[in-house]
Amino acid sequence: MTTTLLITRQLEVHDHLLARGWRLDGDTGPADVKFLDDATAGWSYPASFGGRRTNEVGDTTPMVLQCYFTFGDEGEVVFGVLPAGNLRGSGCAKHDTRERLFPLTGTGHVDLVTLTAMVEELEPLARAHDVRALVECRYFGPCGTRRR
Template identity: 65%
Template sequence: MTTPTDPRFTRQRSVHEFLTARGWHLDGDSDPGEAWFANDPNAGWHYPASFGGERINEVSDTTPVPLQGYFTFGEEGEEVFTIVAAGNLRGSGCAEHDTRERFFPLTADGGVDLAPVAALLDTLESRARDLDARAVVECLYFGPCPGSAR
């Protein structure tokens, strides 16, 4: 158990409060106030309004992913906060429906600068709400959408 002065606790709770205030939900059974939260592969948040809030059955490697965020490790092994756009994973389909991780390095005091995260989410949340899950799956299986750059 962490203490309220632990920078991990402060960082994780601050991101949690920021995202849940925007309508995001916590994933898994982990508590952002636990030190091991960032090491839990199921810990993070998702934006339930993705795909117009439509419920999508889970099918491995097929189901489009909702807009999501979590703590992970960057290319140099440093801890970072990451946002993943809603859509198809692993470069499948067109650029419009593809997802990629956006990494936010931790600040000097070990926190997350939420201003650039908020600016990105202003765009990605709107896009996620408007995405049609059927179109994203068709893009995955039938190739790039008409008019895409890919």
């Protein structure tokens, strides 16, 4: 893969997500070849949880909606979307976070139509999540199963 293609596809996603109100995360920018190998690089949706800030507490703090380039099972580059909510397997299905991976197009780009459809579904859910409800779901049992 050429450096030009690598940077072009990163910048396409970057421009697309920033136009939707997302922010860049990590130590490198999408115009950097090292962006793909930076485990902290990607984008997050600051309007998650109604835009309220939460303190970061290890594996406890619910995840905000985020996107990133990563590697698939066969080592191929894929694009990942992590919905806002509790880490996988902790809490109810409504509040559970399951990473969604999709392959790049035949030309090596992110399918922005598919990405747009996915984030249009996930952004309102991320905005509506209540951090307190997520934490209670995680630590006191899945929603609807708690004894009173």
